[in-house]
C-alpha cells in the first residue's frame with residue numbers, strides 16, 4: 016500500500032541521488048511548440064555527459080534550463096540533491112561556458128576570471144588567490160594581463176573555462192565549447208577539458224552536435240531527437256547497440272535496407288536492416304550468402320579504405336584495412352552483422368555470422 020508523499024517531504028528519488036544532476040519530467044514550450052517533452056536525465060556525480068543531437072532537437076534549450084536562464088513549464092531540476100528549479104542562474108551551484116565565450120574584451124584575462132567572484136563580493140585576497148590557482152589549472156598564468164582580443168581562440172576558450180571553474184561549481188555546463196576552434200585544436204582542447212574534468216571530479220554536461228566529440232570524451236551520451244532523449248548510455252554501447260533507427264543512423268555510418276535479415280543476407284520483410292560498413296567483408300572468393308559486387312569507388316581514410324560496392328541498383332559501403340582492391344574489381348560482399356529495426360526500434364542484437 017502506498018501513502019501520498021507529505022508536502023515538503025524529500026522525494027525518495029532525491030535521497031538516492033548521489034549528488035549529481037537530475038532532470039525530472041522537464042517540459043518547455045516556445046513559440047507555441049513543445050520543444051522539450053517530458054525529459055528525464057540523471058547525471059552521476061563526477062560524470063561527463065554529452066547532449067548530442069541534430070540542430071534544433073532542443074539541446075541548448077535543455078542546457079539553458081539546467082543553468083537557470085530559461086524556466087521550465089513543468090518538471091524538476093536538482094543539483095547535489097537540492098531542488099534548484101526555481102532558482103536563478105547565480106543562485107545555482109552551476110557555471111556555464113558559453114559557445115561564444117562571452118568574455119569582456121576590455122578586461123584583462125585575470126579580471127575576466129575574477130568577475131564572478133567580484134559579483135559575489137569575495138575579498139580581494141581570496142579573489143587573487145583563486146584566480147591564480149585556476150589560471151594555473153588552464154595554463155594561462157602568462158596571459159593574466161592580456162586582453163581577450165590579444166589571445167588565440169583556444170586561449171579565449173580556456174579563459175571562459177577558467178571563469179566557470181573559479182566559481183567551484185558542483186555542475187559545469189558547456190554549450191558547444193569547441194565549435195569555434197579549428198579541427199586540430201578541437202581535439203587537443205577536448206582532451207584538455209576531459210583531463211581537467213576528471214582531475215577535478217566535476218559533474219559536467221556538454222552540448223554538442225559533433226558525434227565524434229561526444230563519443231570521445233563522455234562517460235555517457237544522451238542522444239536527443241525532437242525534444243526527447245532517444246538513448247542514454249556509454250559511447251561503446253551507443254555504437255554497438257543503437258536502440259532506435261534514429262540513433263543507428265545518427266551515430267556512425269550505416270547501410271540501410273528495407274527488409275529483414277536471415278543471418279547471412281537481406282530478405283523480404285517489414286523492418287529495416289542496418290549494416291555498419293565494418294560489418295561488410297569484401298573477398299575475392301565466394302562465400303555463402305555473399306553478394307557478387309563491383310568496386311565502384313575507393314575513398315582512402317588513412318589507416319583504412321572505404322569501398323563503394325555495387326550490384327545492379329544496390330550499393331553497399333564497406334571498410335577494409337590493408338591494401339584496397341582495384342577499382343572495378345569484382346568480388347563478394349558478405350554481411351557479418353546487422354541491426355534490425357521494426358517500427359524504429361531495435362528487435363535483434365547484432366550478431367556475427369560464421370560463414
Ligand SMILES: Nc1ncnc2c1ncn2[C@@H]1O[C@H](COP(=O)(O)OP(=O)(O)OP(=O)(O)O)[C@@H](O)[C@H]1O
Pocket residue numbers: 045046050068069070071072073074075076077224
Ligand atoms: N525563443 C524561442 N522561441 C521559439 N522557438 C524557439 C526559441 N528558442 C528556440 N526555439 C526552437 O526550439 C528548437 C530547439 O532549439 P535549441 O536551440 O534548443 O536546439 P539545439 O538542439 O541546441 O540546436 P543547435 O544545435 O542548432 O543549436 C528549435 O526548433 C528552435 O527554433
